Amino acid sequence: MLPRMSALTFDTLKFANRLKAAGADSRLAEAEAEALSEVLELNLKEVVTKELLQQELKLLEQRMVIKLGALMVVAVGIVAVLVKLL
Numbered sequence: 001m002l003p004r005m006s007a008l009t010f011d012t013l014k015f016a017n018r019l020k021a022a023g024a025d026s027r028l029a030e031a032e033a034e035a036l037s038e039v040l041e042l043n044l045k046e047v048v049t050k051e052l053l054q055q056e057l058k059l060l061e062q063r064m065v066i067k068l069g070a071l072m073v074v075a076v077g078i079v080a081v082l083v084k085l086l
Contacts, residue, residue, distance in 0.1 A: 012037045 012033040019029035 010037050010040050 012030075015036065016026075016029040016033040019032060020026055024032075
């Protein structure tokens with residue numbers, strides 16, 4: 001399982017002030033900022049960084065190479081046994 005990204009912040013005050021500057025009611029702007037902050041916090045728990053994903057793909061590639069190598073050894077062994085029997 002990949003580690004999750006958690007270092008992203010959302011400036012609720014800046015967002016609320018921007019809404020207020022655009023004419024939104026103060027209480028509504030602050031409520032929207034808090035709601036958006038909660039949504040982002042919940043959804044970012046599932047986000048991984050590009051670097052972590054690349055690292056996981058490298059590990060997957062290594063496991064696949066090892067398994068392919070093992071399959072080749074088994075196949076060569078089977079062919080060798082069949083050659084001796086025939």
